[in-house]
Amino acid sequence: MPGLCLRRALCLFVLLTVFLESSFAALLAIDYGSDWIKASLIKPGLPFDVLLNKDSKRKIQASVAFKRDDRLFGTDAANLASRFPSDSFTSLKLLQGAPFSSEAVSYFAQISTSDIVESGRSTTALKQSDGTEWSTEELIAMQLSYVKQLAESHGEHVHDVVLTVPPHYTQFERDAIVDAVEIAGMKTLMLINDGTAVAVNYAMTRTFSSTPEYHIIYDAGASSTRATLVSFAAVEDPKTKAPYTQISVLGVGFDRSTSGTDLGRRMRDILVERFFSQHKQDIRRDKRGMAKLWQEASRVKTILSANTEATSTVESVAFDLDFKTKVTREQFERACSDLRSRFAKPIHDAMASAGLNLDQISSVILTGGNSRTPMVQAAIKSAVGEHRIAQNVNADEAAVLGAGLYGASLSRQFKTKDIRIADIATYDIQASYFASTPDSRTIHSSIFPKDSKYGSHKTLSFKRKEDFSVWFDYKTEVAPGFPREILQVQISGVAEALGNLTERGAIDPVVKLTVALSDSGFVSAKEAVAYGEVRDESLAGMLKGLFGGGSGEQEVLKEQDTEDMVQEGEGETRQTTPATKEKKTNKEKKDMSTIPLEVNVVFSTLPPMTVAEKRAARDRLRAIDSKEVLKRLREEAHNTLEAYLYKLRDILEDGPDSPFMKCSKASERQAISKKLADTIAWLHEEGEAADTTALREKRGTLELLERPIVHRYKEIEDFPQVLNNSQKWNWSTRLFLAEARANLTAEAAADVPSKWTSEELDGLEAKLKEHEAWLHGGVERHKRTPMNEDPAIQTKEMKERAKALEQHLQRLVKKKAPKVKRPASGSSQRSGSSDSEPKEPDSGRGTGHDEL
Numbered sequence: 027m028p029g030l031c032l033r034r035a036l037c038l039f040v041l042l043t044v045f046l047e048s049s050f051a052a053l054l055a056i057d058y059g060s061d062w063i064k065a066s067l068i069k070p071g072l073p074f075d076v077l078l079n080k081d082s083k084r085k086i087q088a089s090v091a092f093k094r095d096d097r098l099f100g101t102d103a104a105n106l107a108s109r110f111p112s113d114s115f116t117s118l119k120l121l122q123g124a125p126f127s128s129e130a131v132s133y134f135a136q137i138s139t140s141d142i143v144e145s146g147r148s149t150t151a152l153k154q155s156d157g158t159e160w161s162t163e164e165l166i167a168m169q170l171s172y173v174k175q176l177a178e179s180h181g182e183h184v185h186d187v188v189l190t191v192p193p194h195y196t197q198f199e200r201d202a203i204v205d206a207v208e209i210a211g212m213k214t215l216m217l218i219n220d221g222t223a224v225a226v227n228y229a230m231t232r233t234f235s236s237t238p239e240y241h242i243i244y245d246a247g248a249s250s251t252r253a254t255l256v257s258f259a260a261v262e263d264p265k266t267k268a269p270y271t272q273i274s275v276l277g278v279g280f281d282r283s284t285s286g287t288d289l290g291r292r293m294r295d296i297l298v299e300r301f302f303s304q305h306k307q308d309i310r311r312d313k314r315g316m317a318k319l320w321q322e323a324s325r326v327k328t329i330l331s332a333n334t335e336a337t338s339t340v341e342s343v344a345f346d347l348d349f350k351t352k353v354t355r356e357q358f359e360r361a362c363s364d365l366r367s368r369f370a371k372p373i374h375d376a377m378a379s380a381g382l383n384l385d386q387i388s389s390v391i392l393t394g395g396n397s398r399t400p401m402v403q404a405a406i407k408s409a410v411g412e413h414r415i416a417q418n419v420n421a422d423e424a425a426v427l428g429a430g431l432y433g434a435s436l437s438r439q440f441k442t443k444d445i446r447i448a449d450i451a452t453y454d455i456q457a458s459y460f461a462s463t464p465d466s467r468t469i470h471s472s473i474f475p476k477d478s479k480y481g482s483h484k485t486l487s488f489k490r491k492e493d494f495s496v497w498f499d500y501k502t503e504v505a506p507g508f509p510r511e512i513l514q515v516q517i518s519g520v521a522e523a524l525g526n527l528t529e530r531g532a533i534d535p536v537v538k539l540t541v542a543l544s545d546s547g548f549v550s551a552k553e554a555v556a557y558g559e560v561r562d563e564s565l566a567g568m569l570k571g572l573f574g575g576g577s578g579e580q581e582v583l584k585e586q587d588t589e590d591m592v593q594e595g596e597g598e599t600r601q602t603t604p605a606t607k608e609k610k611t612n613k614e615k616k617d618m619s620t621i622p623l624e625v626n627v628v629f630s631t632l633p634p635m636t637v638a639e640k641r642a643a644r645d646r647l648r649a650i651d652s653k654e655v656l657k658r659l660r661e662e663a664h665n666t667l668e669a670y671l672y673k674l675r676d677i678l679e680d681g682p683d684s685p686f687m688k689c690s691k692a693s694e695r696q697a698i699s700k701k702l703a704d705t706i707a708w709l710h711e712e713g714e715a716a717d718t719t720a721l722r723e724k725r726g727t728l729e730l731l732e733r734p735i736v737h738r739y740k741e742i743e744d745f746p747q748v749l750n751n752s753q754k755w756n757w758s759t760r761l762f763l764a765e766a767r768a769n770l771t772a773e774a775a776a777d778v779p780s781k782w783t784s785e786e787l788d789g790l791e792a793k794l795k796e797h798e799a800w801l802h803g804g805v806e807r808h809k810r811t812p813m814n815e816d817p818a819i820q821t822k823e824m825k826e827r828a829k830a831l832e833q834h835l836q837r838l839v840k841k842k843a844p845k846v847k848r849p850a851s852g853s854s855q856r857s858g859s860s861d862s863e864p865k866e867p868d869s870g871r872g873t874g875h876d877e878l
């Protein structure tokens with residue numbers, strides 16, 4: 027498998043180059059698709075790879091479902107649709123950021139059995155069978171939160187995410203995914219267009235020359251088809267002279283309605299027709315039946331990718347009827363014949379947009395599950411030529427891995443290959459405003475035309491005297507039923523600020539508005555100021571003026587409708603982290619000439635969620651999360667009680683030789699028996715309704731009765747070992763005492779200092795005797811105690827006493843040997859008291875000291 031090899035190579039590569047800085051917060055990359063979610067956790071010490079789900083699969087089905095009090099995810103959730111069609115939610119990506127009245131929503135209604143309702147924000151919400159409504163963002167957030175938990179099972183808290191989005195995602199759709207991420211308790215570090223992410227992954231293991239190489243990333247995805255034309259080149263950093271890989275997106279082509287989902291829809295419609303012709307019943311009236319056919323369509327579609335025909339069999343699909351039919355690849359392709367050319371068109375569009383022709387394209391890299399469909403393959407091959415289709419690219423996971431790699435490079439905590447990307451806008455974005463002339467015409471002026479670079483900003487200058495509004499909109503419709511207006515900027519305080527500037531001596535002051543197109547593809551208003559050059563009368567100011575410090579670089583647009591406005595200062599604000607800190611440039615000069623204006627941004631069409639809405643959504647999710655945790659604890663308590671009861675029942679039924687029988691009295695067994703019977707009855711009658719505390723209490727009561735018996739048994743088991751230990755210490759102590767006393771006597775006779783006094787040794791001996799006496803008494807009583815009585819001496823006390831004796835002994839052994847005084851005469855007193863060895867007593871002397 028070439029894909030696997032590549033993946034291995036990549037793992038190795040990243041492992042070698044990755045290093046840990048002081049505290050690294052793990053980063054999560056997510057490719058949230060219509061059918062599948064793929065994720066990758068980037069964390070030092072973890073191999074760079076996709077995140078496995080709980081069944082060790084490399085991708086997670088993008089579904090969430092509700093089954094009474096349970097919430098299911100992944101395949102479990104999708105499979106629930108055939109039984110609870112209104113409680114299983116899949117393909118939600120199709121609804122992301124879509125207005126309720128848009129074509130995207132009516133299309134979703136064709137392929138899904140979910141009940142769609144309008145949300146309070148004129149987008150979509152979905153309704154469970156019990157009437158509970160969830161906004162699309164909330165349902166997607168649940169899935170993202172599920173992925174977060176999977177990632178966190180690797181032991182690291184996850185907060186930052188990089189997500190892939192289709193390049194044609196509008197601001198509304200981008201807002202929707204960012205909102206979902208926030209509801210899921212995470213923060214979006216960046217959105218990266220998926221074709222660009224694949225390009226990053228592609229570049230990671232390859233080297234390029236300074237001559238650009240052109241490739242097309244083609245993705246026949248579940249929700250849409252898109253082609254991204256990129257160039258790869260080796261470039262030298264002008265400052266550091268270090269080489270880096272530059273990836274530039276030069277053109278994008280896409281088709282929102284040609285998708286894997288639509289192939290599935292057509293297959294399902296074949297099955298619907300077959301069912302009708304066989305049974306003369308309209309299965310579309312039966313939600314469960316439709317949900318089953320939707321799953322079956324996906325299965326048959328997959329079989330037909332490798333076979334020329336497939337048999338479909340669904341038992342009891344609807345109306346108690348079984349269904350069986352055969353579909354050939356040819357029949358399927360006929361039903362999709364109009365799609366064939368549409369699958370190839372985005373490639374041509376991307377080339378046209380980039381102004382390149384096929385001969386200049388080195389390869390076409392296919393990604394997306396449906397790129398393997400024979401019909402799509404054939405369409406691409408005939409469009410670009412088979413030799414141009416890249417092999418050895420792990421198509422399925424390239425986007426999420428590329429996003430992860432790029433995210434890691436942004437965080438600056440990993441050392442990765444230096445790859446820089448330049449992405450571009452997919453739609454024309456213009457600024458619109460009412461002319462100040464009496465006729466109040468609407469004036470449109472392009473601010474970020476299609477193919478504008480991400481990460482750039484522009485300053486618009488308006489010759490206005492009063493407060494006014496500018497709105498940013500898409501020049502043409504972005505998708506059927508989507509609004510064109512993105513946001514409105516209300517600028518106020520104009521008259522006063524201009525008046526002040528004029529007072530300061532500025533001539534013809536203007537209003538300047540800075541707009542930005544972020545690295546994640548969002549357009550926003552950065553700031554608005556009143557500006558008029560105030561002449562600086564100081565010497566420094568005059569010098570500045572001499573050397574061309576003026577601001578006359580404004581480029582007046584040639585468009586006829588711009589008499590009110592000029593654009594200037596187009597520039598790139600390449601920021602590697604989107605957490606932007608406003609740059610304060612030319613501060614001193616600006617102070618006099620610039621007065622900040624109040625900017626109020628209003629979303630009048632499809633607003634992103636407000637902070638309050640997001641908080642409310644997050645609270646709802648937290649509430650079900652904690653409800654689920656409590657439920658799981660209750661279930662655990664129920665199950666442990668049940669298991670405990672059966673264990674106890676078995677123990678009571680054991681033969682007379684079992685430890686339990688030997689260590690228990692008949693009265694105790696009777697008491698347990700009775701309580702056990704009561705509890706089993708209680709569990710049957712009230713167990714399902716009982717709460718966690720009640721369940722735990724029941725177990726506690728029984729354990730209390732069982733505990734003395736268990737304790738006896740445990741004591742009997744432990745006794746020999748503990749006794750052995752006690753004896754070892756009285757034995758060691760006795761040995762030590764004998765030897766030490768002999769030494770003391772000898773030393774006294776020889777008149778050399780001793781390590782111990784005889785009082786010290788007497789003290790230890792007293793301790794030893796006391797220990798021996800206690801132990802002896804205890805052992806005698808122990809022998810006479812029946813097994814089903816509480817033990818005469820506790821092993822706990824035996825251990826403590828042995829420990830006390832041991833410590834006493836150790837204190838003496840560790841005592842420093844006295845310094846041998848050298849007599850002034852220098853004559854050695856006694857050769858035996860070798861001053862060459864003034865050390866501690868040899869502790870290895872078979873006295874057991876080596877155990878100290």
Ligand SMILES: *[C@@H]1O[C@H](CO)[C@@H](O)[C@H](O)[C@H]1NC(C)=O
Pocket residue numbers: 519522523526621
């Ligand atoms: C204009 O000048 C007045 C008087 O100096 C001042 O109080 C006011 O804040 C200024 N307004 C602005 C917008 O700078």
Ligand SMILES: *[C@@H]1O[C@H](CO)[C@@H](O)[C@H](O)[C@H]1NC(C)=O
Pocket residue numbers: 746747750
């Ligand atoms: C006591 O300990 C010794 C040595 O540690 C061992 O040989 C002996 O078998 C032990 N006896 C019992 C009853 O555990």
Ligand SMILES: *[C@@H]1O[C@H](CO)[C@@H](O)[C@H](O)[C@H]1NC(C)=O
Pocket residue numbers: 752753756757760798799801802805
């Ligand atoms: C230690 O104490 C036990 C219990 O009194 C006794 O049986 C044993 O002989 C003693 N061991 C020695 C070495 O004195």
Ligand SMILES: *[C@@H]1O[C@H](CO)[C@@H](O)[C@H](O)[C@H]1NC(C)=O
Pocket residue numbers: 762765766769867868
């Ligand atoms: C007794 O004296 C000998 C010889 O000096 C020495 O090796 C040994 O450690 C001493 N024993 C004790 C318990 O002090």
